[in-house]
Amino acid sequence: MEPVKINGIRLNKNYIQVIQKDIDMLDQSSMSLYQIMESNRINMVFMTLNTMGSKSFVSGTIGLKNFGQTIHRNESWEYDRRVCTLSIFPHHHSLQLLGFLLLHLGGLRLSFRHMVSSNAMLTFVVDQENCDAFTDMFSANFDLPQSHFPFEQKENDELTQFLKKKYPETRASYVEKKIKTYGITLVPDLNLGSYRFSFDHLSLFGQKIGYMEDKKIRFYHISMHMASPEQISVYLLTQKSLSVAACNNCSADLLHFHGPHFGDRHSIVSRALSCLAKESIRVLLADCTGASISIVLPQGKGKAAKLSLIDVFDSP
Amino acid sequence: MSEKQLILIVDDDPDLVEAVSMKLESLEYKVAKAYDGEEAMEKIKDEKPALIILDVMMPRKNGWEVCDDIKNNDELKDIIIILLTAVADSVKTTSYTHHDGKTTLADDYIPKPIDLDKLMEIVQDHCQ
Numbered sequence: 299m300e301p302v303k304i305n306g307i308r309l310n311k312n313y314i315q316v317i318q319k320d321i322d323m324l325d326q327s328s329m330s331l332y333q334i335m336e337s338n339r340i341n342m343v344f345m346t347l348n349t350m351g352s353k354s355f356v357s358g359t360i361g362l363k364n365f366g367q368t369i370h371r372n373e374s375w376e377y378d379r380r381v382c383t384l385s386i387f388p389h390h391h392s393l394q395l396l397g398f399l400l401l402h403l404g405g406l407r408l409s410f411r412h413m414v415s416s417n418a419m420l421t422f423v424v425d426q427e428n429c430d431a432f433t434d435m436f437s438a439n440f441d442l443p444q445s446h447f448p449f450e451q452k453e454n455d456e457l458t459q460f461l462k463k464k465y466p467e468t469r470a471s472y473v474e475k476k477i478k479t480y481g482i483t484l485v486p487d488l489n490l491g492s493y494r495f496s497f498d499h500l501s502l503f504g505q506k507i508g509y510m511e512d513k514k515i516r517f518y519h520i521s522m523h524m525a526s527p528e529q530i531s532v533y534l535l536t537q538k539s540l541s542v543a544a545c546n547n548c549s550a551d552l553l554h555f556h557g558p559h560f561g562d563r564h565s566i567v568s569r570a571l572s573c574l575a576k577e578s579i580r581v582l583l584a585d586c587t588g589a590s591i592s593i594v595l596p597q598g599k600g601k602a603a604k605l606s607l608i609d610v611f612d613s614p
Numbered sequence: 615m616s617e618k619q620l621i622l623i624v625d626d627d628p629d630l631v632e633a634v635s636m637k638l639e640s641l642e643y644k645v646a647k648a649y650d651g652e653e654a655m656e657k658i659k660d661e662k663p664a665l666i667i668l669d670v671m672m673p674r675k676n677g678w679e680v681c682d683d684i685k686n687n688d689e690l691k692d693i694i695i696i697l698l699t700a701v702a703d704s705v706k707t708t709s710y711t712h713h714d715g716k717t718t719l720a721d722d723y724i725p726k727p728i729d730l731d732k733l734m735e736i737v738q739d740h741c742q
Binding site: 305306308385387388416417418419443478479480481556557558588589590614 | 627628630633653728729
């Protein structure tokens with residue numbers, strides 16, 4: 299098969315994954331992981347929240363340097379050191395590309411902890427010791443521009459310090475009264491398919507979704523995690539249900555937005571989820587990668603959720 | 615210029631690049647993409663876009679440096695540059711002071727977060 303074309307890979311190393319299980323977003327008496335990170339002004343470059351399965355959880359990825367700052371460590375939290383995030387882009391919402399990727403991941407038995415999508419990226423959280431194997435797989439199977447492979451982001455300290463001094467508007471600020479976004483998009487009435495299978499079947503799953511007869515079906519969002527060392531859970535939002543056996547199909551609404559420097563600023567997802575909790579709106583999934591936030595809600599709740607964000611988020 | 619002109623989008627945020635790209639393609643522009651300043655320079659030399667939508671804060675080579683390189687190159691200086699800047703309040707005109715004292719001349723700018731419809735108006739104004 300011909301290599302599939304993508305524009306680039308983004309790699310960020312030296313993170314810790316922190317997992318909080320059995321969360322209840324509507325319980326005001328206890329703080330969730332993202333609220334504690336907000337109060338400590340710690341940025342999470344990646345976050346995934348899931349209330350769908352039998353065990354709800356929120357998992358965040360923070361910089362190694364912030365590990366000592368997580369003051370309110372809770373016995374129920376789990377920590378995994380030395381993970382990295384790997385993103386490929388763009389995915390064009392293509393089930394063919396997604397299936398192709400999963401086919402090769404499964405074929406090479408490349409395990410990961412989480413994978414979520416944004417409007418353009420597919421982002422994996424991977425044990426750092428496996429990141430070379432992932433980049434090798436991308437290199438071998440995807441058509442990549444040479445200049446962009448693999449691109450490891452490093453902060454330009456000199457430029458950042460200059461800009462923070464001279465141009466306050468570019469400073470990552472947690473005190474912004476209204477958080478600027480490029481706009482909040484609501485996509486209602488989608489099909490949320492839930493799948494659970496052993497890691498050995500990942501390749502087969504990839505083949506099924508990648509080679510579907512109806513080529514027009516696209517995915518709107520995907521969230522995956524290893525439910526146990528050998529079991530994968532997949533949540534896939536599409537226009538309609540797929541002809542692939544699912545544990546469950548239900549209707550759902552998708553809310554997504556992104557903004558300048560979201561990836562550099564803590565508290566943004568916390569403030570978004572707090573708006574929804576205030577209105578008692580249940581969140582099925584919430585995933586953050588890059589500068590994007592994607593929130594999956596029960597069908598019919600999208601409009602109310604979007605309205606609840608208006609006081610906190612600013613659209614052009 | 616015809617509506618089939620090639621526009622290069624340069625930003626280190628892939629989600630923004632895709633959002634702008636889709637909008638331009640819906641207006642029948644041809645689109646090229648780059649995610650940092652060095653990649654942008656390669657694409658500019660290879661594909662000679664008519665217009666560049668250029669982020670300022672980027673890794674490897676920032677937008678000011680790219681703008682400088684283009685406007686100081688006789689073969690490339692006629693390429694229209696629209697800067698995406700988070701510092702719009704400090705930019706009084708399209709000439710502004712580079713951090714090391716040089717002057718960069720972009721043709722236009724739009725502050726972040728960008729209004730995509732507004733950006734399309736600016737692009738179409740420059741492409742007429």
